[in-house]
Amino acid sequence: MEVPELTPENQAKAQKKLSLICFSGDFDKLVATFTLATGAAAVGYEVNIFFTFWGLDAIKKKQGRAFVGKGFLGKLFGFFMGGLRSAPVSRLNFLGLSPKIFRYLMRKKNVATLEELVEAAKALEINLYACEMAMHILGLEKSDFIHEIKGVLGVATFLEISEGGRTIFI
Amino acid sequence: MATFKLDITREHCPMTFVKTKIQLSKLNAGDVLEVLLTEGEPLENVPKSSREQGFNVLEISHVEGVVHKVLIQK
Numbered sequence: 001m002e003v004p005e006l007t008p009e010n011q012a013k014a015q016k017k018l019s020l021i022c023f024s025g026d027f028d029k030l031v032a033t034f035t036l037a038t039g040a041a042a043v044g045y046e047v048n049i050f051f052t053f054w055g056l057d058a059i060k061k062k063q064g065r066a067f068v069g070k071g072f073l074g075k076l077f078g079f080f081m082g083g084l085r086s087a088p089v090s091r092l093n094f095l096g097l098s099p100k101i102f103r104y105l106m107r108k109k110n111v112a113t114l115e116e117l118v119e120a121a122k123a124l125e126i127n128l129y130a131c132e133m134a135m136h137i138l139g140l141e142k143s144d145f146i147h148e149i150k151g152v153l154g155v156a157t158f159l160e161i162s163e164g165g166r167t168i169f170i
Numbered sequence: 171m172a173t174f175k176l177d178i179t180r181e182h183c184p185m186t187f188v189k190t191k192i193q194l195s196k197l198n199a200g201d202v203l204e205v206l207l208t209e210g211e212p213l214e215n216v217p218k219s220s221r222e223q224g225f226n227v228l229e230i231s232h233v234e235g236v237v238h239k240v241l242i243q244k
Contacts, residue, residue, distance in 0.1 A: 042184060044222055112184070
């Protein structure tokens with residue numbers, strides 16, 4: 001295998017990679033994840049998002065509350081966890097009223113809504129991955145997620161993919 | 171070669187960059203994108219990141235007030 005010369009240009013190119021671990025399923029933290037991801041992709045970064053645990057809610061096909069998952073407990077958790085449209089905010093959620101207020105404010109102030117950011121992430125061909133372990137616990141399958149999911153990964157593969165760039169946990 | 175227009179004067183981060191990048195990806199080589207944008211981060215970074223991604227920034231000109239025009243060739 002030919003090893004590329006480590007010139008400053010090559011080094012800068014190698015570092016233009018951002019990998020995000022999306023652990024939270026909170027509305028505000030998902031906005032942060034997708035804002036960073038789409039912004040970085042738009043300025044030429046290779047971007048990977050690894051969705052795990054509550055973060056998996058963001059990539060479910062069913063965006064509202066639905067009995068997604070295997071087994072009684074899996075389905076029950078699936079229902080309470082919900083999807084992108086039922087994501088709560090991390091503070092002052094007011095029984096789900098706050099995400100509605102945020103969506104209203106974002107539209108009114110012409111800031112991209114969470115749904116628009118997710119669509120932009122797809123259009124920018126950001127690499128979306130789901131965590132194999134969290135899927136196993138929650139009884140979720142790849143078919144429960146949007147078709148843009150590039151793969152189902154474990155830690156070792158994620159480390160390989162993210163090597164040489166920056167990694168952020170949200 | 172065709173010229174396309176994009177107005178991102180009402181957009182905010184990250185959609186300023188995102189809309190420019192998505193629009194540029196739809197163009198054919200040689201096509202030009204005329205981007206209307208505002209001072210501050212869009213004016214500083216849209217031309218810069220376009221150049222870094224191998225696009226040709228043909229012209230940056232002042233339109234009026236805080237609005238500027240950037241011509242980017244694919």
